[in-house]
Amino acid sequence: MSRTRMNDRLSEIDERVVAAAETDLDRLLSIEPSPEFAAKVRARIGAGRRTSSPWTPWRVGLAAASLVLALVLGFAQRGRVVLPEPTTAAENDRQRNEGHPKSGSSVPVVAVPSPAAGFRTPPDTRDKVVRSRTSVPAPVGEPDVVVDPALAEAIRRLAVSARNTVLDETVQHVTALRTESLSLPILVVEPLTVPELVLSPADPGARQ
């Protein structure tokens, strides 16, 4: 029975009603938890202990600060630009000549692929080229000039044939005669006749 009764101002009937209600309430609330309740509470606390212990607030802050510091350092290393040392024009010419000792001039040499090799790269070598593109960058200042191998071969043959050709005078004379013997139509130039222009009075309907 509860010890907090204060029914002084309630009627007698109300006192009986409230007393009966409090008796029922005392009985209803004297319930005991199930036998598994203690084990459940222990498990709940144990789970909270395991999950909460490695992530205390200061540890979370320390981990976050370390991550941010690592990211900043990583970006700083990556963003560092290595500038080439300044060189003079004479050194540039010397380096260029050392790079192409047989050319003897500053004109870039265009490497023409051989026609026998064809245009297509074999599949196995193509993969290797693609993978190695990132590791071996193309040299700066010497652009790749892609020339059709067949066209290059044709130009080479033309140049060789032109160089080896010796002009014959008789052939030149025959060519001149053939040009003279061509029958061209005779052109007759006639004077242009223009009719005389006659001025007439203004048309009344015409615009001024």
Next chain:
Amino acid sequence: MNEWVGGYSGALVSLDEVLEREFEHRLRESTTLAFRVAYGVLRQRQDAEDVAQEAIAKAYRKFRQLRDRDRFRAWLVRMTWRLAIDRWRADRRRAVREQSIEVPSATSKTSEDAAVSRERAEQLWRAIDALPEKLRAAIVLSAIEGHDIREVARLLDVPEGTVKSRLFLARKGLAERLRCLAPE
């Protein structure tokens, strides 16, 4: 009473060992109280156990922040009451929970007695649910473990005079709702 000491003999990580032992000691005398407080709101054993577990786990997490450890019992009761009220309101809003009332079987001698007891319990809970929350807390806590006004005031952290007036108003409200059920 539940035996807790053996279960906490493992390595202590999150709290100091002193704090851990103090928590175990205080929890031993408050676990059943937390369950009964939750049951006084929810009237479902399983729901009450779930809420009490949640409240105890929350108390464990925040035990370090509790400055006055002697107030652990009241602190846990208020925490349990708040969680239970939240659960009760959510259940009532969803309106999916059956309002079946558990009655201890030891008090039911026959099926007719059980039916009468169940009916009275349902009417009593309905009358208590109709009370304002503050009056409801006062009347329920006074009925648990025979708490007097001083203990109820300590649990609710209010003056004793406030508890007296709340208890009077709660009994008056119960009398108005249950008067028609009283035998002539």
